[in-house]
Amino acid sequence: MIDLFFWPTPNGFKITVMLEELGVPYRVHAINIAKGDQFRPDFLAIAPNNRMPAIIESEPVDGGAPVSVFESGAILMYLAEKHGRFLPTEPRARLTTLEWLFWQMGGLGPMAGQAHHFRHFAPETIPYGVDRYTQEVARLYGVMNRRLERLPFLAGEDYTIADIACWPWVVPHERQGQSLDDYPHLKRWFETIGARPAVQAGRAVGRDWDKDSMITSEEAEAILRAHRAA
Numbered sequence: 001m002i003d004l005f006f007w008p009t010p011n012g013f014k015i016t017v018m019l020e021e022l023g024v025p026y027r028v029h030a031i032n033i034a035k036g037d038q039f040r041p042d043f044l045a046i047a048p049n050n051r052m053p054a055i056i057e058s059e060p061v062d063g064g065a066p067v068s069v070f071e072s073g074a075i076l077m078y079l080a081e082k083h084g085r086f087l088p089t090e091p092r093a094r095l096t097t098l099e100w101l102f103w104q105m106g107g108l109g110p111m112a113g114q115a116h117h118f119r120h121f122a123p124e125t126i127p128y129g130v131d132r133y134t135q136e137v138a139r140l141y142g143v144m145n146r147r148l149e150r151l152p153f154l155a156g157e158d159y160t161i162a163d164i165a166c167w168p169w170v171v172p173h174e175r176q177g178q179s180l181d182d183y184p185h186l187k188r189w190f191e192t193i194g195a196r197p198a199v200q201a202g203r204a205v206g207r208d209w210d211k212d213s214m215i216t217s218e219e220a221e222a223i224l225r226a227h228r229a230a
Contacts, residue, residue: 002026003056005043007033008206010168011072011109015053017202018076018164022083026055028205046070073105076161086161097155100162103143104169111136112169115176134177141173141183148185152192159193167193171203 002019004026006012019026031037031052038050046068047054054070061082069075077098080087088094115137118129144166147154154162170190173180180187193199 001058003029003058005029005031005047005052005054005056006206007031007037007052008209009033009052010112010171011051012053012206013168013171013203014072014165015055015075016205017168017199018079018086018161020198020202021164021196022079022085024079024083030206030209032209073101073165076101076165080161086159086164088155088158088160093156093158097160097162100154100160101165104162104165108137108140108144108166108169111140112172112176116172119177120175130177137176137178141170141178141186144189145183145186148189153189163189163193167199168203 002024004015004019006016006028007030016028031043033052037043038047038052043052043054044050046056047070049070051070053072053075054068055075056066056068057078058066060067061078069078077087087097111133114129115133118126118133122129144154151157153159154166167190170180170186180190
């Protein structure tokens with residue numbers, strides 16, 4: 001059994017989609033990032049960077065005591081390696097998959113997150129920030145679109161953790177100031193993956209939670225300020 005510490009965000013959905021694809025039983029524990037749950041001592045014990053998602057695996061690969069894993073990319077790799085799915089074992093194909101996984105972790109996710117912030121959550125409109133990150137997301141979408149012009153999936157012919165990592169970050173494309181009509185190959189990939197039953201099931205986790213959990217950007221900023229200096 002896996003205990004998943006989760007909130008319905010793109011990074012959280014990476015893991016629910018992966019677990020649904022694997023058919024692995026899991027329990028979800030809500031980490032309400034808007035209310036500061038990510039700073040609770042019990043959560044920091046397994047996720048010292050105060051970011052969700054994180055997991056506790058009761059049946060780890062080595063057969064020993066339960067193991068915790070934080071960082072969504074590390075969780076995807078751990079699960080893929082344990083279950084032998086969605087991460088090729090052939091060295092070159094594995095390398096390509098990891099390139100695109102790390103591309104998402106270091107590029108698409110952070111830049112799209114900044115676009116979300118400056119477009120929707122900054123306490124005042126900063127045109128430079130809005131333009132800077134909206135255009136950078138457009139560039140990254142273009143990278144994917146060119147890649148997918150000649151391949152069905154980001155790492156090649158097969159669906160991998162690279163696709164699982166990137167897909168949730170394309171879901172809120174309109175909030176990032178993007179239209180998928182501008183990226184036809186990316187749009188084909190996005191719709192193909194979105195039609196998978198496991199992806200739909202993973203995307204549905206926590207769907208109703210935020211209706212009762214909305215707070216203002218000022219309140220969220222106050223929570224973050226209170227925890228910036230350790």
